[in-house]
Amino acid sequence: MSNFIISPKQGVPFVSVQMMAKIIKSYGVEQCLLKLVDALEQDFLRWDEFEKSSRYATHSKDGVIELMPISDGKMFACKYVNGHPINTQRDLQTVAAIGILSDVDTGYPILLTEMCLLTALRTAATSAMLAKQCAPKNAKTLAVIGNGAQCEFQALAMKAVMGITEVRLFDTDPEATKKAVENLSDSGLKVVACNSSDEAVEGAQIIITCTADKRNATVLKDELVKKGVCLIAIGGDCPGKTELDGNTMQRADRVIVEFEPQTRVEGEIQHQSEDFPVIEFHRILKGEEKARTSDDELVIFDGVGFASEDYTGLVFLRDLIKDQADYEILDMIPQQSNPKNLYSVINNT
Amino acid sequence: MSNFIISPKQGVPFVSVQMMAKIIKSYGVEQCLLKLVDALEQDFLRWDEFEKSSRYATHSKDGVIELMPISDGKMFACKYVNGHPINTQRDLQTVAAIGILSDVDTGYPILLTEMCLLTALRTAATSAMLAKQCAPKNAKTLAVIGNGAQCEFQALAMKAVMGITEVRLFDTDPEATKKAVENLSDSGLKVVACNSSDEAVEGAQIIITCTADKRNATVLKDELVKKGVCLIAIGGDCPGKTELDGNTMQRADRVIVEFEPQTRVEGEIQHQSEDFPVIEFHRILKGEEKARTSDDELVIFDGVGFASEDYTGLVFLRDLIKDQADYEILDMIPQQSNPKNLYSVINNT
Numbered sequence: 001m002s003n004f005i006i007s008p009k010q011g012v013p014f015v016s017v018q019m020m021a022k023i024i025k026s027y028g029v030e031q032c033l034l035k036l037v038d039a040l041e042q043d044f045l046r047w048d049e050f051e052k053s054s055r056y057a058t059h060s061k062d063g064v065i066e067l068m069p070i071s072d073g074k075m076f077a078c079k080y081v082n083g084h085p086i087n088t089q090r091d092l093q094t095v096a097a098i099g100i101l102s103d104v105d106t107g108y109p110i111l112l113t114e115m116c117l118l119t120a121l122r123t124a125a126t127s128a129m130l131a132k133q134c135a136p137k138n139a140k141t142l143a144v145i146g147n148g149a150q151c152e153f154q155a156l157a158m159k160a161v162m163g164i165t166e167v168r169l170f171d172t173d174p175e176a177t178k179k180a181v182e183n184l185s186d187s188g189l190k191v192v193a194c195n196s197s198d199e200a201v202e203g204a205q206i207i208i209t210c211t212a213d214k215r216n217a218t219v220l221k222d223e224l225v226k227k228g229v230c231l232i233a234i235g236g237d238c239p240g241k242t243e244l245d246g247n248t249m250q251r252a253d254r255v256i257v258e259f260e261p262q263t264r265v266e267g268e269i270q271h272q273s274e275d276f277p278v279i280e281f282h283r284i285l286k287g288e289e290k291a292r293t294s295d296d297e298l299v300i301f302d303g304v305g306f307a308s309e310d311y312t313g314l315v316f317l318r319d320l321i322k323d324q325a326d327y328e329i330l331d332m333i334p335q336q337s338n339p340k341n342l343y344s345v346i347n348n349t
Numbered sequence: 350m351s352n353f354i355i356s357p358k359q360g361v362p363f364v365s366v367q368m369m370a371k372i373i374k375s376y377g378v379e380q381c382l383l384k385l386v387d388a389l390e391q392d393f394l395r396w397d398e399f400e401k402s403s404r405y406a407t408h409s410k411d412g413v414i415e416l417m418p419i420s421d422g423k424m425f426a427c428k429y430v431n432g433h434p435i436n437t438q439r440d441l442q443t444v445a446a447i448g449i450l451s452d453v454d455t456g457y458p459i460l461l462t463e464m465c466l467l468t469a470l471r472t473a474a475t476s477a478m479l480a481k482q483c484a485p486k487n488a489k490t491l492a493v494i495g496n497g498a499q500c501e502f503q504a505l506a507m508k509a510v511m512g513i514t515e516v517r518l519f520d521t522d523p524e525a526t527k528k529a530v531e532n533l534s535d536s537g538l539k540v541v542a543c544n545s546s547d548e549a550v551e552g553a554q555i556i557i558t559c560t561a562d563k564r565n566a567t568v569l570k571d572e573l574v575k576k577g578v579c580l581i582a583i584g585g586d587c588p589g590k591t592e593l594d595g596n597t598m599q600r601a602d603r604v605i606v607e608f609e610p611q612t613r614v615e616g617e618i619q620h621q622s623e624d625f626p627v628i629e630f631h632r633i634l635k636g637e638e639k640a641r642t643s644d645d646e647l648v649i650f651d652g653v654g655f656a657s658e659d660y661t662g663l664v665f666l667r668d669l670i671k672d673q674a675d676y677e678i679l680d681m682i683p684q685q686s687n688p689k690n691l692y693s694v695i696n697n698t
Binding site for chain 2: 008009014016017018019021022024025029051053056058060062063064065067069071073076078080082083084087088090091092093094096098100102104105106107108109112114116117120147148149150151152153173175176179180183330331332333334335337338339340341342343344345346347348349
């Protein structure tokens with residue numbers, strides 16, 4: 001039972017938002033991102049060991065609720081996550097995520113955690129991992145279209161992992177850009193607030209689109225996406241929720257995805273034919289396929305977020321808190337002396 | 350946002366095992382079961398309002414981990430549950446379940462809870478709800494084959510709902526039977542410990558099989574299942590995990606299931622042809638089909654447990670704790686003043 005942080009008889013470790021914020025701050029955001037990229041790469045390299053499935057999604061008028069389960073036969077991970085862009089108008093998070101990690105051998109949960117912050121980290125680390133393989137050499141300038149909850153994490157990941165020195169920001173909501181500029185002011189990055197996506201992509205070798213609108217939008221006009229760019233499109237992640245012009249997808253020299261069956265339903269390629277060519281990222285990491293053959297190509301990552309990334313994030317967190325005990329313990333599983341005597345739990349209260 | 354127990358900005362209510370035990374004890378097990386049967390019936394009557402799917406299951410050598418999501422467009426419920434019969438040898442629960450209820454409109458969780466005890470209650474209430482429709486008139490004697498964690502709950506549900514006066518117990522583990530006898534000693538039921546399933550079913554109009562072995566077993570020889578019986582088979586609930594002789598299934602006048610697509614994979618009918626006739630229970634409750642046309646028939650409930658029953662259990666619990674505040678509050682979702690400023694949660698720690 002080596003997966004357990006504490007004995008399964010003691011309860012389930014729980015990492016709250018405050019605890020998570022403290023952990024990330026004490027390790028440093030960029031340090032966490034660097035380590036997460038390493039961990040993601042290790043897990044993508046053993047892609048075939050995971051039992052994979054497209055996520056479960058239930059759609060409603062203003063949002064979606066999803067479950068993202070995965071197992072490698074040793075540990076099982078699952079994220080509960082919603083996506084409700086309308087929530088910001090209600091003073092609530094667009095995304096409110098919870099993660100659970102459990103031990104496959106016993107079926108017992110070994111970790112329960114907030115997963116808004118952890119998702120932001122793993123999503124940014126995933127983008128940086130992709131950029132490592134897909135960006136042109138010596139990329140120094142990043143454009144981020146969509147300056148909401150994900151923006152700063154994406155920028156810092158590209159700084160830490162790719163050595164980006166300048167980030168150009170645009171959002172249809174100027175307040176969002178202002179917030180991101182302030183948050184990144186002492187990051188060491190040159191931060192440029194732009195008035196349009198046209199201005200934002202000027203000179204950028206890496207472009208990230210991370211907008212939240214739940215509809216088919218075009219946040220980046222086709223003519224703005226030049227050759228020689230790595231375009232990381234991660235805001236389109238639901239049926240009917242995309243960010244790019246179909247022509248941009250058609251022009252790409254290569255489109256990279258995480259788990260093809262899920263991306264066919266949720267990604268930018270939902271608007272393309274069923275046989276639109278894509279490459280699963282693990283194949284690039286393993287050297288089975290090339291992400292880019294010259295610095296002049298347009299390479300697009302059609303990212304929707306996959307369960308294995310949450311698995312990596314949860315195991316990363318488990319390892320972080322193992323020694324520090326940065327968690328509460330929840331009384332979540334009955335612990336009576338005779339396992340068959342569940343009834344005694346009530347009677348002996 | 351009427352689904353919320355507390356404001357979504359305050360955190361997520363959590364009901365621990367100890368809290369759940371206290372709640373059930375203070376209301377009374379039988380009272381809880383009676384109310385749950387009412388609630389289950391109300392929800393089965395509006396079957397068509399639920400977005401239903403077969404549960405997700407990942408199987409390993411000694412067990413299974415499952416996710417059971419469902420939504421009625423207002424609330425979303427999901428249970429994480431494992432099934433590891435081997436766990437009792439490790440002094441752990443066979444089943445360690447966690448439940449989450451959320452508000453579809455915002456996607457925010459509104460309740461997180463232990464779900465071992467709640468599952469035992471909802472499973473027993475489901476059996477009693479079935480027996481109300483499927484048992485012969487004036488059933489007074491119940492046989493329970495398998496005296497593990499579910500046994501006492503099943504017996505008390507049949508007493509409270511069906512007016513059963515005698516329960517006859519058998520388990521291959523005599524200690525399990527002894528435990529159940531002791532727990533039921535002051536229940537008002539006549540409790541008979543039996544040395545075989547043959548002895549247990551003597552005179553019983555209702556037979557419940559609730560064994561935990563993860564294999565195809567025959568816990569009840571075909572000749573022991575007479576006409577005039579309502580057989581509630583709930584221990585077989587996985588591919589390769591069944592309890593009955595195939596002939597018994599063939600002899601049944603009617604086989605009732607919860608959600609047919611899931612039961613075809615997991616239930617006793619996994620060993621029958623794809624067109625083996627079954628009736629979904631909601632149709633019986635709505636009066637569209639008969640469960641029984643005479644007291645001489647053999648009616649079998651091939652129960653595997655369905656997500657709607659967990660939904661009912663979670664909403665039932667939410668209503669119970671609404672006024673009493675029998676919960677903790679978990680810091681699970683970031684609550685910073687600007688929802689788009691997720692990064693500030695780290696910086697302001």
